[in-house]
Every structure is written in C-alpha cells, then in structure tokens.
Amino acid sequence: MILPLLMLCIALAPAWPAHAGSPISVKNVRVTDTKTNTRAVFDLSGPADPKLFQLKNPDRVVLDFADAHLDGAFDAPGATGQMQDVRVGRHGKHGLRVVLDMKSSVQPKSFLLDPSGGMGYRLVLDMSAHGQGASVAARQTAPVGERKVLVAVDPGHGGKDVGARGPNGLYEKTVTLAIGKRLAALIDKQPGMKAMLTRTGDYYVPLEKRFEMAREHKADLFVSIHANSCPHHCDARGASVWVLSTHGKESEAGRWLAHSENASDLVGGVSLDNKSHTLAAVLLDLSQGASMHASREVGHDVLGALKGIIPLYKRKVQHANFVVLRSPDVPSILVETAFISSRRDERLLRSPSYREKMAHAIMTGIQGYFRTTPPPGTWFAAQWARKHGVQVAMKPSDASKSSTLSADADTQDLHKVSNGETLSGIAQQYGVSIHAIKDAN
Structure with missing residues (x-):
C-alpha cells in the first residue's frame, strides 16, 4: 500500500536554478512499506547515478547527486516504516544531498529504472531491516535441490568470420576460442558450476543462434568473449564489459511481439501464446527488465575482477545493442578482453599466461555474482542457506526435485503490477528472488 505523505521537518526552498550542463531534476518521491522493507522511489528528469552511503549515530541513509536540483513541486514524505524523516539540501556547488533518517540500521540498495509505461526515469532505493529481510528471503528461496548453475560461454566470431x-596478424576468432575454452574449463572445475560452449572449434555460428542455444539449455548466464579493435591506429587499449542497451531491449521486444513464431515460446518460463498483445508486452518487459538488471550486476562483478590484470578501457559497465545480448530471459554480458588493434594488447592476447589470467578473472566475477545472487535450487543457494542457518523442509516425494519453499501463511503473496514496475524491483520489495516469482506464476 502507498502510505500518506507527511510534511518535512525542514522548509524546502524553491527549485534551484539550473546551471550549464542540464542537471538532473529530482521531481518527486514515493514511499511504500512492507514488514521488512521500506522503498523510496525518486522520479527524475533523466538518468542519474548518485553516491549511496550510510551514517551512524543516528542511523541515516544518504544519496549524493553530483549534478542535480530539486523540482519546485517536490513533496517529501515523513515517517514511513523504518524511515523517520527526509531532509534535502545542497551538496557542493551543483549537487543535491538527500538524507533519510532511519529508526535503526538498514541495508540500503539502489538501482535505476529506465522510462517505461508512460513514466520517466526512476531511482529506486530499497532499505531492508537488518535481521528481518534476509530471514524472509531465506524462508522463501531456500533450495531443496542443489543443481549446478549453467554458464553459456560464447567465443566470438569463428570460421569465415575472423573478427578483428x-x-x-592475430585473429580475434583465435583469441576468443582460446579464452572461451579456458573459461569453460575453469567453470567446470568450480563446485556448483558447469559450462557449455556455443562453439568448440573454428566454425561460424549465427549471432542469434548463440543466445538461442543458451535459452535452449536453460542457462543461468550468457557470456560472450571478444577482443576490441580501434580503426585508424588509435592508441586505445584495455578491457571492458557490455550489456544490452535500453534501445536494444525495446527493438528486441518489438521483434518478439511482431513475429508470430515467438508466440508459443517461453519468456521467463511463461508462454506468450493466447495472451493479449498488452499482457504479452508486460510479461516480456518484466522478464527483460529482470534480465537486464541481473546483467548489469554480474557485469559489474566481472569488471571488478578484470581490474587487476589489465587497465580498463571503460571503468563502468557499458550499454550497446549487440545481437548476442538480446535474450529476453537470460542475463547476458559481452567481455572485450583487450584491444587486438593495440600492439601491446595483441602481445598479451597472444600470451597463454594472459589468456589464463583473463579466463580466471571472468570466472571469479561470475562466481562472485552467483555467491551473492544464487538462483533457487542451486548449489550456491544451498550454501547460502547453510551459511545463514536456514532449515529446508523436504517432502519424500520431492527428494529428487529442485524447488523452493512456499511463503509463510501471513506473507503477502499477491501483487498488482503497476505501470513502470519491473520483476527485479518487485522481488526486492518483497524480499524474494526473481526465480521464485517466475515459479509462482
């Protein structure tokens, strides 16, 4: 439910004048509350990546917007759930600081929602109470089975397509196959993980076939390996990680909805057959939104692991409309291992030791992601449950099945989806996993 807005304890000044560079306008904030989670959704005039941190004695959650101002119509809520008050003030020359006074220590996490459903950019701030949100999530997502997570490894190019x-004279297709094979071998050696390769030799696989193979095998993650190239002998070098752009998401959604051959296919475990166009679009958007959010998370982990072995060409996860990233329901990333056009990077890419380091770094990032975000029913989820002391009940007839525990009787188990909501956002609001919601629906 949406709780009524209360007055701020401080007076809010009128909207601050914009300066050159088109700062972001913070238009409004809406707050909702559940038993274990308080959510604040900020309406923004454009994309923003504020710094999120906490302060103690008293407990506060702080958002620092580097280049932003407050909209004149902004109306802030007061005490709601774990939140006691909201205070807004200037930070630096052009910045905006939002301080949320909390009743006790919480676990905050924020993410940005792109425009959809007639709504603009939104920054979602979730604040879970310590000792409560985790236990609810554990009760609802603790696994019965311990299947291995499946990672689809895609060595770029191949055969007639030599790449850069x-x-x-080093070919990109040679590098990607060598690193891809090594990555798959490393993944297979890790507990709770296994890999599949989209190609195992020097032959060509169509781009769309690559992510379709991952979907057919019900992969938990798709990782495409490439080597970047810069035309005209520029001096660029280093590694980068890419995920699907918003434009790519929209164009792929349109393609899926326009082609009848996709109607009976499953998207996020749900068939689009006999669904109205509007409902199919909502289901597809929810699935794609969840996958894109997961892609950014794993991309961030992989990028962090790459820091130690080569300078980063881009220090943040990048967005592009690459065909191989268009799976609507499998989180997908593309790793540019280095610039093959750089003589220095080419020497690294030719080196077996560098290929080993690169494969190991990618594996480490992937492994770190699954440790913090384990799919239900997997070995990683079982390890998480044991670490947090979660007891898993199993019926004799379910001994060989991979499933999840049902929610407690007093837990809200129905949610009406509103315009602009994503599956990942709903999952975080209720302290459950995306997979649990998919299974229930």
Whole structure:
C-alpha cells in the first residue's frame, strides 16, 4: 500500500536554478512499506547515478547527486516504516544531498529504472531491516535441490568470420576460442558450476543462434568473449564489459511481439501464446527488465575482477545493442578482453599466461555474482542457506526435485503490477528472488 505523505521537518526552498550542463531534476518521491522493507522511489528528469552511503549515530541513509536540483513541486514524505524523516539540501556547488533518517540500521540498495509505461526515469532505493529481510528471503528461496548453475560461454566470431585482426596478424576468432575454452574449463572445475560452449572449434555460428542455444539449455548466464579493435591506429587499449542497451531491449521486444513464431515460446518460463498483445508486452518487459538488471550486476562483478590484470578501457559497465545480448530471459554480458588493434594488447592476447589470467578473472566475477545472487535450487543457494542457518523442509516425494519453499501463511503473496514496475524491483520489495516469482506464476 502507498502510505500518506507527511510534511518535512525542514522548509524546502524553491527549485534551484539550473546551471550549464542540464542537471538532473529530482521531481518527486514515493514511499511504500512492507514488514521488512521500506522503498523510496525518486522520479527524475533523466538518468542519474548518485553516491549511496550510510551514517551512524543516528542511523541515516544518504544519496549524493553530483549534478542535480530539486523540482519546485517536490513533496517529501515523513515517517514511513523504518524511515523517520527526509531532509534535502545542497551538496557542493551543483549537487543535491538527500538524507533519510532511519529508526535503526538498514541495508540500503539502489538501482535505476529506465522510462517505461508512460513514466520517466526512476531511482529506486530499497532499505531492508537488518535481521528481518534476509530471514524472509531465506524462508522463501531456500533450495531443496542443489543443481549446478549453467554458464553459456560464447567465443566470438569463428570460421569465415575472423573478427578483428591485430597489427601482427592475430585473429580475434583465435583469441576468443582460446579464452572461451579456458573459461569453460575453469567453470567446470568450480563446485556448483558447469559450462557449455556455443562453439568448440573454428566454425561460424549465427549471432542469434548463440543466445538461442543458451535459452535452449536453460542457462543461468550468457557470456560472450571478444577482443576490441580501434580503426585508424588509435592508441586505445584495455578491457571492458557490455550489456544490452535500453534501445536494444525495446527493438528486441518489438521483434518478439511482431513475429508470430515467438508466440508459443517461453519468456521467463511463461508462454506468450493466447495472451493479449498488452499482457504479452508486460510479461516480456518484466522478464527483460529482470534480465537486464541481473546483467548489469554480474557485469559489474566481472569488471571488478578484470581490474587487476589489465587497465580498463571503460571503468563502468557499458550499454550497446549487440545481437548476442538480446535474450529476453537470460542475463547476458559481452567481455572485450583487450584491444587486438593495440600492439601491446595483441602481445598479451597472444600470451597463454594472459589468456589464463583473463579466463580466471571472468570466472571469479561470475562466481562472485552467483555467491551473492544464487538462483533457487542451486548449489550456491544451498550454501547460502547453510551459511545463514536456514532449515529446508523436504517432502519424500520431492527428494529428487529442485524447488523452493512456499511463503509463510501471513506473507503477502499477491501483487498488482503497476505501470513502470519491473520483476527485479518487485522481488526486492518483497524480499524474494526473481526465480521464485517466475515459479509462482
């Protein structure tokens, strides 16, 4: 439910004047509350990546917007759930600071929602009470089975498609296959993980077939391996990680909804057959939104692991409309291992030791993601449950099945989806996993 808005304890000044560079306008904030989670949704005039941190004695959650101002119509809520008050003030020359006074220590997490359903950009701030949100999530997502997570490894190019070529003749297709094979081998050696390769030799696989293979095998993650190239002999070098752009998401959604051959296919475990166009669009958007959110999370983990072995070409996860990233229901990332067009990077890419380091770094990032975000029914989820002391009940008839525990009787188990909501956002609001919601629906 949406709780009534209360007055701020401080007076809010009128909207601050914009300066050159088109700062972000913070238009409004809406707050909702459940037993274990308080959510604040900020309506923004454009994309923003504020700094999120906490302060103690008393407990506060702080958002620092580097280049933003407050909209004149902004109306802030007062005490709601774990939140006692909201205070807003200037920060630096052009910045905006939002301070949320909390009743006790919480676990905050924020993420940005792109425009959809007639709504603009929204920054979602979730604040879970310590000792409560985790236990509810554990009760609802603790696994019965311990299947291995499946990672689809896609060595880019191959066969007639050689990819980019280095100054000394090294082909991208050769590099990607070598690193891809090593990555798959490392994944297979890890407990709770297994890999599949979209190609195992020097042959060509159509781009759409690559992510379709991942979907057919019900992969938990798709990782495409490439080597970047810069035309005209520029001096660019280093690694980067890419995920699907918002434009790519929209164009792929349109393609799925326009082609009848996709109607009976499953998207996020749900068939689009005999669904109205509007409902199919909502289901597809929810599935894609969840996958894109997961892609950004795992991309961030992989990028962090790459820091130690090569300079980063881009220090943040990048967005592009790459065909291989268009799966509507499998989180997908593309790793540019280095610039093959750089003589220095080409020497690294030719080196077996560098290929080993690169494969190990990618595996480490993937492994770190699954440790913090384990799919239900997997070995990682079982490890998480044991670490947090979660007891898993199992019926004799279910001994061989991978499933999840049902929600407690007093837990809200129905949610009416509103315009602009994503599956990942709903999952975080109720302290459950995306997979649990998919299974229930």
